[in-house]
Amino acid sequence: MPETFRDNEERQRFELEVDGPIAFVTYRKTPDVITLVHTEVPPELGGRGIGSKLGQATLDAVRAQGRKLAVECDFIRNYMKKSTAYNDLLVEGEVAHAEPAASYKATCFCGAVEVEVSGKPLFAGYCHCADCQAWSAAPINAFSLWKADSVRVTKGESEIGTFRKTEHSDRKFCKRCGGHIMTAHPRMRLIDVYANLLKGYTHEPTLHANYASKMVSVRDGLPKYRDLPANLGGSGEMLPD
Ligand SMILES: [Zn+2]
Numbered sequence: 015m016p017e018t019f020r021d022n023e024e025r026q027r028f029e030l031e032v033d034g035p036i037a038f039v040t041y042r043k044t045p046d047v048i049t050l051v052h053t054e055v056p057p058e059l060g061g062r063g064i065g066s067k068l069g070q071a072t073l074d075a076v077r078a079q080g081r082k083l084a085v086e087c088d089f090i091r092n093y094m095k096k097s098t099a100y101n102d103l104l105v106e107g108e109v110a111h112a113e114p115a116a117s118y119k120a121t122c123f124c125g126a127v128e129v130e131v132s133g134k135p136l137f138a139g140y141c142h143c144a145d146c147q148a149w150s151a152a153p154i155n156a157f158s159l160w161k162a163d164s165v166r167v168t169k170g171e172s173e174i175g176t177f178r179k180t181e182h183s184d185r186k187f188c189k190r191c192g193g194h195i196m197t198a199h200p201r202m203r204l205i206d207v208y209a210n211l212l213k214g215y216t217h218e219p220t221l222h223a224n225y226a227s228k229m230v231s232v233r234d235g236l237p238k239y240r241d242l243p244a245n246l247g248g249s250g251e252m253l254p255d
Pocket residue numbers: 122123124125126127188189190191192193
């Protein structure tokens with residue numbers, strides 16, 4: 015069975031392709047440090063040790079590239095607990111053992127529904143798409159995208175309604191007050207919890223999405239994508255501030 019490992023810089027991830035399906039580790043790179051963010055092994059590759067192979071190949075690649083290592087991904091963190099062979103790669107002060115992840119709560123307008131997120135979002139920014147504008151009755155939506163398994167409904171699950179205009183977005187709201195809570199993106203396995211609802215959370219936007227349909231300009235110097243960045247499935251095309 016052919017296995018190919020590569021650093022796909024365009025999609026910002028290490029990939030292990032096994033006869034078609036691709037397992038991958040997403041990352042952020044600076045000249046000195048690579049931060050491993052999230053690992054995904056497709057279900058059809060499960061139970062075959064592919065995750066461990068990917069972990070090893072990824073950490074070997076980090077070493078070969080001469081960068082220091084930071085780890086946000088639980089999978090890689092757990093992999094590194096099994097062996098100390100890569101601990102020398104870690105940036106100073108970083109330990110392989112996870113600190114308890116920070117968590118934040120979001121509630122709907124009336125408080126009947128409460129969700130909790132933990133860790134860090136994979137992406138945070140602003141969306142200017144026509145759907146967000148219409149759904150939120152606002153010109154811009156502040157989004158924070160979390161792995162689906164780091165979002166938990168902690169109160170009022172039965173009060174949550176879902177509206178699905180497209181198969182890519184399950185928009186969730188409180189049936190009691192109509193307040194919006196989050197939008198699940200099943201295809202990406204990510205959930206957008208509306209950043210302005212998260213108590214104690216600091217929104218650290220890195221981009222503007224769907225700027226082609228903006229109602230207002232935001233001259234904050236952040237990248238403005240016509241639709242979405244390539245690693246979120248978009249064209250990656252940029253527009254002026
Ligand atoms: Zn409510």
